[in-house]
Amino acid sequence: MTEATARSRQPSMADVARAAGVSAQTVSRALRDSPNVNPETRRRVLAAVEQLGYRFNNAARVLSSGRSHSIGLVLLQSGGYYSRSAVTAGVEAAAGAAGFSVSIATIAALDTALMEKSLSKLADQGVDGLVIAVPLISVTQKMEDITREIPTVTVDGSRTAGARVLGIDQREAGRVATQHLLDLGHRQVWHVAGPDEWIEARQRRQGWQECLAAAGIEAPPPLAGDWSPESGYRHGRIIAMIPDVTAVFAASDEMAFGLIRALREGGRSVPEDVSIVSVDDIALAAYCHPALTTVRQDFYRSGAAAVDLLLGGDEAEHAAAAPATLTVRASTAPPRSR
Numbered sequence: 485m486t487e488a489t490a491r492s493r494q495p496s497m498a499d500v501a502r503a504a505g506v507s508a509q510t511v512s513r514a515l516r517d518s519p520n521v522n523p524e525t526r527r528r529v530l531a532a533v534e535q536l537g538y539r540f541n542n543a544a545r546v547l548s549s550g551r552s553h554s555i556g557l558v559l560l561q562s563g564g565y566y567s568r569s570a571v572t573a574g575v576e577a578a579a580g581a582a583g584f585s586v587s588i589a590t591i592a593a594l595d596t597a598l599m600e601k602s603l604s605k606l607a608d609q610g611v612d613g614l615v616i617a618v619p620l621i622s623v624t625q626k627m628e629d630i631t632r633e634i635p636t637v638t639v640d641g642s643r644t645a646g647a648r649v650l651g652i653d654q655r656e657a658g659r660v661a662t663q664h665l666l667d668l669g670h671r672q673v674w675h676v677a678g679p680d681e682w683i684e685a686r687q688r689r690q691g692w693q694e695c696l697a698a699a700g701i702e703a704p705p706p707l708a709g710d711w712s713p714e715s716g717y718r719h720g721r722i723i724a725m726i727p728d729v730t731a732v733f734a735a736s737d738e739m740a741f742g743l744i745r746a747l748r749e750g751g752r753s754v755p756e757d758v759s760i761v762s763v764d765d766i767a768l769a770a771y772c773h774p775a776l777t778t779v780r781q782d783f784y785r786s787g788a789a790a791v792d793l794l795l796g797g798d799e800a801e802h803a804a805a806a807p808a809t810l811t812v813r814a815s816t817a818p819p820r821s822r
Contacts, residue, residue: 495536497608503532554585555791556606556614556634558599561590567764567783571617571639574787582795587611594681596624599642603630613794615787616642619682637790640684650790654684654763656808657779658691661733661761664777664810666699669818670731670759676719676743677706678735688735688763709735713742720746723758730819734762737769737778744772744815755817765811774814 501508506525514521514529521529532538557575559568572588579586587609589602599620606614613635620642630636632646640651665673675692678685689706696703707722709715716739723729724747734740740762744754752758754774762769765780 495538497538499536500529500532500538503536504528552610552612553583554587554609554611555579555794556603556609556611557586557588558602558606558614558616558618559588559590560594560618561592567766567781568617570783571787574784574789575615575791576787577784578788578791582791584612584791584795591618594618594620596620596622596627600624600626603627607634613637613791614647615639615790615794616647617787618642619684621681621683621686635794637793639786639790643683648793650793651786652779652781652808654687655691655694657763657781658688658733658735659695660691660808660810661688661763661779662692662695664761664812664816665731665733665759666695666701668731668759668816671819672696672701672704672728673731673733674704674723674729675706676709676716676732676734676739678739679710680708685735692733709739711736711738713738713745715739716742717746719743721750723747724750724752729758731759731816732761734760737762737764737766737776740776740778740815741768741772744774744776755815756820759816759819761810761816769811770813777813777816778811780809780811 497508497511501511504511504525506529510521510525511529514526555575557572559572576586587606589606591598591602599618603614604626607630611634614631614637616636616638617640619640623642623644627642628644628646631644636644636647638644638647638649640649640654643649662673673692673696675689677689680686693703707719709719716734720743723732723743732743734743740760743760747754747758754760761777763779763781765778769776769778
């Protein structure tokens, strides 16, 4: 870039970072007066700002004052429609009640590069806190840095060293669901699992396996779904052809809906022939036929509690935690043989 070209545009944060010999993230921290930036580095950054004539945009002014009165929310575009909208509604309601706005960033797939980009975008906007509802299993150093610098709560989402985790114990949810079927007298429980790259899916599957192992039962191979009713239907067609199957734990309500339809089409009634239990307890679970037995997750409450945890500090954490609570309805019953 020539000197004339450089003069033709306003200097950016990246220009300040190059002039000061630091990263753009360090410039952001220095403008926010972060305690993690040493005085000499902050002096170099401010000197570069003055030298280049860097004009603060709104986000930069917010960073220098330390308060934006906004919260960043990261969501996945795909996945359960109900959980995504309910978490968003909970975050927006609690944030609005506290006088905060919400900036939403969505990613199209479970990808660390997309996650880094979304977090960086929200950090550059100067959000005061982050709520992450994206279930990445692995995190990068950049994600660690951002969530350590900005107060962060994950709603069963990405785990970082600096973030606090909110939500039910998903492994316990898998155990509670499986134990309910065993307590009814079923001698084996099959599992339609969620995608392996989701933390929740892995933990629910682990709870199912541990519960069966504790009862001296060898777990059958899990059937991998993708949270959709279609994947539940696809695996339900397979299960319908296995006469010995009397109980199934589906990792989500939506997969359970597809599973129930496939079993009926295959001549298997629910719960007379096959009992089904799942996780989520979305609004439709009480109104399908038969009404679904499921482990409750209050997505709206989780979103609101995440904001309360961000704004209220550590003392809010215990009150925000939710137990794995089973809602028993008509989709489960003792096996016919009993």
